[in-house]
Amino acid sequence: MGLLRFIVERKILVGLMVVLVMLIGTNAVFNLDKELMPSVTMDGGFVEINAGEMAAIEVERTITTPLEQKIQGIDGVESIDSTTTVGRANLQMTFESGKGDEVFKEVERVVNAASSENAAIKDVQSFQSGGTQSYEFYMDVSGKNMQEITSFAKNILAPRLEELPEVRDVALVGALEHEVSIELNREELTKNGLDASQVIGAIQQVNQEATLGELSQDADSPSLRWNTKLESVKDVENINIPVPNGGFIALKEVANVTLQPVETSSFVWKNGTKDFIFVQVGRVADVTQIEMAESVRAEIENIRGEGLIEGFELNEMVAQADYVKESIDGVTSNILIGGAIAISILLLFLRNIRATFIIGLSIPTSVLLTFATMWTLDYSLNILTLIGLGLGIGMMVDSAIVILESIYHKKEQGLTKLDAVILGTKDVSTAVIASMLTTIVVFLPIGLLGGDMGKFMIMLSAVVAITLISSVLVSFTLIPSLSEKFLKLRNVKKQTKEGPMIHAYSSVVAWTIKKKRHSLAVIALFILMFGGSLALVTKIPMTIMPDVFNRYAELMVNLETGLTLEKKEEVVEEINGALASVKDVETNYIMDNGGMMYTIINMTKDDEITRDQKEVNDEIFKVLRDLEESQPIESVASAMTGGGGYPVQINIKGEEFEALQTTADDFVRELEAIDGIVGVTNSIERTSPEEVVELKQDAIEEPGLSPLQIRSFIEQSFLQMPVGEMTIPDETVPLAVKWAEATDSKSSLLDLKVPTPEGEKPLSTFISLENVHAPNEINHTDGERFLSISADIEGKDLGAINREVQKLIEDFEAPVGYTVSVAGDLEQQQELIKDMIFILAIAIFLVYLVMAVQFNHLGHPLIVMSIIPMTMVGVILGLFLTQRELSLMSGMGIVMLIGIVLNNAILLIDRTNALRKEGYTVPDALVEAGKNRIRPIFMTTLTTVGGMLPLALASGTSGNYQAPMATVIISGLLFATFITLLLIPAVYRLFTTTSFSFRWKKKKKAGTKEIEENPAPIN
Structure with a gap:
């Protein structure tokens, strides 16, 4: 009371504090970083290992398994998953929360040690989750011949952009690259008594540059340098090779030396056409996408202004900064519209401009106080924090x-x-604070949400909490001060007259609480509504996280191993044709990344849109996965955050490949029988042919050879060895030694002549080849081998399929030692449902705790919380009617809704208890409390609904995130208001009657006191 009086009497102080908040908040708005998603440190890491062309089974035995065993021994590593393919091992690790940096350093040390000890490992890359390794700004260069645009991209564009402080690196895909090819002639080498190793040694000895010493006695002490670096193809041709019988022979006598394009260069196609360069720009960790995009665009304009882009085109393809800006602009617009709607509703109810102005002024003050707090906490403006602000x-x-x-x-x-002012504020202060606390405490269990997703959700929850705390602070300072100064009664006589709506409501409440059976009938009606609504749950679509990008997709099309460039181009033509058939697909870019085609798809925008993005995405996956039957495509998966892979994934764990395959075949037959399951594949089906060398031991030993010599001869027959590099005008090119006649077939290999003491003999004398099929992909989880079954969904949502797949798994009988479990989206969905149920339970308990303290009563909070299950009726109806997906975001809306819907019930119960203390009977108190609180209940409900309505109707980049959450809150809150005004009086009356009857029977039994047949009203 004293503090409130102090605030009201110090209006100048309050005004100056408001001005200070507005100044700091405005400054924060312009200085907060802007990004699509918040930057959080993920507790995990990835390791990618390249082992050349080694068979997958050998990579597993010699690289993957030993490395897994060492990593599992590191303290802080919670789990490790690996995928082993031909010549490659990919490991993904999850670390204990909070130990990411420390554990990752130890993982790097172990991986680097393994790389130095194993000569089969050609290259290792390791990176920590949550970094900025990916590229976020894409361009293409086209128009002139490849030589000219390559020169521009390499010598002007990339260097200029990499000089920018915001740019981490620039990657060029499809740029023309050359090598000096040195093709050895087998016959000429044999004639001159040479072998490939002698030629390679001679080239490396010549192509050198080094500092030999320092001439310290001369002026300036110049260093003495040796420089015999090669500078042209002619220099390479004239390298002298020493021959066994004395003298030298020029390299050109035994080899053909040419400068030619590198066959293994990465290629990129735009709508099926080649001959252009794809430019990828990465940002440094401490700048945002918008800052990098602005810097890059400014530098591009400088390059254009200097006349360096003439005769060809430099086009911007995709900039994630645009999605960031679109998201922020969209949510900001929705917030402003929502605020305007809320103020309009206030004016409609209050019909008092002064009162509306006072409350309206509190909105920007609270928002700016929220921004100031976010700036202090180093939060950024991103899609989650803005949604939190919009909900607040x-x-x-x-x-x-x-x-x-x-x-x-x-x-x-x-x-x-x-x-x-003082008494009015005091009367509701407890209820206001309790209402705020019940809304805030429901977010505390969000920290229990497992995985990296919990870190994102905590940030959203924190912003909502900050917003509510800010609004309460403003309400207890600004509102009383302005009310004392400016608030005036509109018309006292008219205000005292009871309106028809209040009169009708009073009559309904009076009837409800008149008799016990009336109250029971009302409660039974709501229970029936709740039970009936549960039948609609199975008809609500379900997913994990909505798609964050608008009219844009990135895919990974994994190919079979060993495809030639010509075959890849055929596959690209088929992919482009399939994508061109999809309505609303505008352009597609396909990048050759070894065994995977990385695909970027732009869709039509604005007025050209004819169908929803989800429909486009679904058809893209369908047409591409249909190609798996006719093309060497192993799988199609999303490469974007918020989605990935096939919606249905099943893991079968076990040790033996044959038993895994048999179990998988049995399971697949039953899985394919489920309606809605299409395109079933399993990872062990994806195999590649191999020729296994069988040694003829007797034939090898007869001329005095050894198996090691035969192996060395075979390895040298596939010679493709880099032996250095040299600089030619505008380019540094590698030197590569290879055979003029490639060994590219079984017959060409077996016909090779092996030198022996008895003369040359064909290789087929010493070996034979056996054709086998080896798995292309081997998966491990925590060191245990498993087979992955993947399937697509058609005509059903993930939730419906999840239930049927789970039943199949429960009924399926796997062999002893083999287990079947869901993975991928299904596993995430099941874990998410479990987490959300647990979070809801903890949130409900915390809400009960707050109200028990407020009411100082264990029973009254139960009355308030009786509306929670009934509120789900509104949630289910809202999702069913709008067909919004039940996802993590809508789950967050349900958690938030629990805190919101209880506020009105708290107001009603708090007023009822106050009236009972003034001497009202329970029925009279309930009727009067309803009459007193119906207007603020309607006002708070409709302003909340009005403020969130633009979020529920939003589309585009941020709409997929905010619309499901806002839909849940609006539908649940509208139904909860109806429940609060009717169900709470019924439950309260029933509770107090039952409580009184219990006390009466207890006293009668104890004989402590005579109780009248018609007791006095309950107070």
Whole structure:
């Protein structure tokens, strides 16, 4: 009371504090970083190992398994998954929370040690989760011949962009690259008594540059340098090779030396056409996408202004900064519209411009206070923090409305300005604080949400909490000060007359609580509605996380191993044709990344849109996965955040490949029988042919040879060895030694002549080849081998399929030692459901705790919480009617809804208890409390709904995230208001009657006191 009086009497201080908040908040708005998703440190890491062309089974035995065993021994590593393919091992690790940096350093040390000990490992890359390794700005260069655009990209564009402080690196895909090819002639080498190793040694000895020493006695002490670096193809041709019989022979006598394009260069196609360069720009870790995009675009304009882009085109393809800006602009616009709707609703109810102005002024003050706090906590403006702010906008006027309405009511009773402000605020202060706490505490269990997703959700929750706390602070300072100064009664006589709506509501409540059976009938009606709504749950679509990108997709099309460039081009033509048939697909870019085609798809925008993005995405996956039957395509998966891979993934764990395959075949037959399951494949089906060398031991030993010599001869027959590099105008090119006649078939290998003491003999004398099929992909989880079954969904949502697949797994009988479990999206969905149920339970308990403290009663909180299950009726109806997906975001909306819907019930119960203390009977108190609180309840509900309505109707980049959450809150809150006004009086009356009857029977049994047949009203 004293603090409130101090605040009201120090209006100048309050005004100056508001000005300070506005200045700091405005500064924060312009200085907060802007990004698509918040930058959080993930507790995990990845390791990619390249082992040349080694068979997958050998990579598993010699690289993957030993490395897994060492990594599993590191303290802080929770789990490790690996995928082993031909010549490659990919490991993904999860670390204990908070130990990411420390554990990753130890993982890097172990991996580097393994790389140095194993000569089969050609290259190792390791990186920590949550970094900025990916590229976020894409361009293409086209128009002139490849030589000219390559020269521009390499010598002008890439260097200029890499000089920018915001740019980490620039990668060029499809740029023309050359090598000096040295093709050895087998016959000429044999004639001159040479072998490939002697030629390679001679080239490396010549192509050198080094500092030999320093001439310290001469002026300036110049260093003495040796430089015999090769500078042209002619220099390479004239390298002298020493021959066994003395003298030298020029390299050109035994080899053909040419400068030619590198066959293994990466290629990129745009709508099926080649001959252009794909430019990828990466940003440094401490700048945002928008900052990098602005810097890059400015530098591009400088390059254009200097006349360096003439005769060809430099086009911007995709910039994630645009999605960031679109998201922020969209949510900001929705917040402003929501605020305007909330103020309009206030004016409609209050019909008092002064009162509306007072509450309206609290909105920007609360928002700017929220921004100032976010700036202090080093939060950024991203899709999650803005959604949190947008959700808070609708609720931030609730406390202001309740306090202002209470002050207004006191003025109507004839109190002085100061007394009306102080007593009006005091009457509802407990309820306002309790309402805020019940809304905030429901977010505390969000920290228990497992995995990296929990880190994102905590940030959203924190912003909502900050928004609500800010609004309550403003409500207890600004609202009383302005009300004492400016608030006036509109018309006292008209205000005292009871309106028809309040009169009708009072009659309904009076009937409900008149008799016990009436209250039971109302409760039974709501229970029936709840039970009936559960039948609609299976008809609500389900997913994990909505798609964050708007009209854009990135895919990974994994190919079979060993495809030639010509075959890859055929596959690209088929992919381009399939994508061109999909309506609303505008352009596609396909990048050759070894055994994987990385595909970027742009869709039509604005007025050209004819169908929803989800429909486009679904058809893209369908047409590409249909190609798996006719093309060497192993799988198609999403490469974007928020989605990935096939929606249905099943893991079968076990040791033996044959038993895994048999178990998988049995399971697949039953899986394919499920309606809605299409395109079933399993990872062990994806095999590649191999020729296994069988040694003829007797034939090898007869001329005095050894198996090691035969192996060395075979390895040298596939010679493709880099022996250095040299610089030619505008380019540094590698030197590569290879055979003029490639060994590219079984017959060409077996016909090779092996030198022996008895003369040359064909290789077929010493070996034979056996054709086998080896798995292309071997998967491990925590060191245990498993087979992965993948399938697509057609005509059903993930939730419906999940239930049928789970039943199949429960009924399926796997062999002893083999287990079947869901993985991928299904596993994530099941874990998410479990986490959300646990979070809801903890949130409900915390809400009960807050109310028990407020009411100082264990029973009254149960009355308030009786509306929670009934609120789900509104949630289910809202999702069913709008067909919004039940996802993590809508789950967050349900958690938030629990805190919101209880606010109205708290107001009603708090007022009822206060009236009982004044001497009202329970029925009279319930009717009067309803009449007193119906207006603020309707006002807070409709302003919250109005504030969130633009979020529920939003589309585009941010709409997929905010619309499901807002839909849940709006539908649940509207239904909860109806429940609160009717169900709470019924439950309260039933509870107090039952409680009184229990006490009466207890006293009668103990004989402590005579109880009248018609007891006095309960107070």
